Amino acid sequence: MDGTIIKALSGFYYIDSGSGVYECRARGKFRLDGTSPMVGDRVSFDADGSKGYVTAVYERKNFFIRPSVANIDALVFIAANTNPVTDPFLIDRVSVITEEAGCELIVCINKADIDPADELFNIYSASGFETYRVSAETGEGIEKLKNALKGKICAFTGNSGVGKSSILNAMLPQLRLKVGEVSEKLGRGRHTTRHVELFDAGDDTYIADTPGFASFEIEMMQTIDKSELQYDFRDFKDYIGSCRFADCAHLKEPGCAVTAAVKEGRIQKSRYDSYARLYELAAKNRFWENK
Secondary structure, three states: OEEEEEEEEOOEEEEEOOOOEEEEEEOOHHHHHOOOOOEOOEEEEEEEOOEEEEEEEOOOOOEEOOOOEEOOOEEEEEEOEOOOEOOHHHHHHHHHHHHHHOOEEEEEEOOOOOOOOHHHHHHHHHOOOEEEEOOOOOOOOHHHHHHHOOOOEEEEEOEOOOOHHHHHHHHOHHHOOOOOOEEOOOOEEOOOOOOOEEEEEEOOEEEEEOOOEOOOHHHHOOOOOHHHHHHHOHHHOOOOOOOOOOOOOOOOOOOOHHHHHHHOOOOOHHHHHHHHHHHHHHHOOOHHHHO
8 A cells, every 4th residue: 555654653654545544663674774764755555454564665855854754845944033032044054955855945933923023034035935924822824824835745843932833723723732831031942742743734735743953953954065055045046156266165255246245235144144154064074085
């Protein structure tokens, strides 16, 4: 039988075949060849009653390490400008990963009833990302976000406490997902979501809630060669190739079209600052030593 993994928990994979959900384990071969099944995978499985074993994982169009999902059309980064305040670097790091995966990034700013986060909104809308303001508390913008996700397989991600599960509850009240409180002292939320699960939102739309992360954890995510990083910043693309030097790293080189665009306000400074920070991180990864 074939189906889609909609939940992974404690070594079990829950597979929706279209006619029912089966609880399956994975054969040992997947651990040996490093292709362990993930939520979102299309798989083949053998079943006896409601239980069975995954026998094959079909080719993925993309996958992510954190959140651990595959075959995603859009990654929705949930941010906030109040308790906790989202660092733009976190969004930019995820934007690079989605560009690498050929996946759409949607920026969703929650808690807009408390703080509309004008700076965050302006940064990402000006940089060419679909950007929405919502409030899981009041319902503001929820229907607009839901319409934007229609027909897509999506995953919500973002740091802990920004309201990923709360937004899903607002979109799909029947889920009644557990939500946590944010520490007023630390401005940090607790991980209420412990596993990745795809929820059917109707209209051929599936949304995954994922565990949140702390700011330091995102720097341990997928890495990329420093020379390729510039192509993962969509707001740089009009300027790449127009620098004085063909191998320009867009840092301190004279005649750089990218840094000139930053100075003139055509590229958001926070986006450029993230690029410089990520370039430094990428430079520490000596890919050639592993080849």
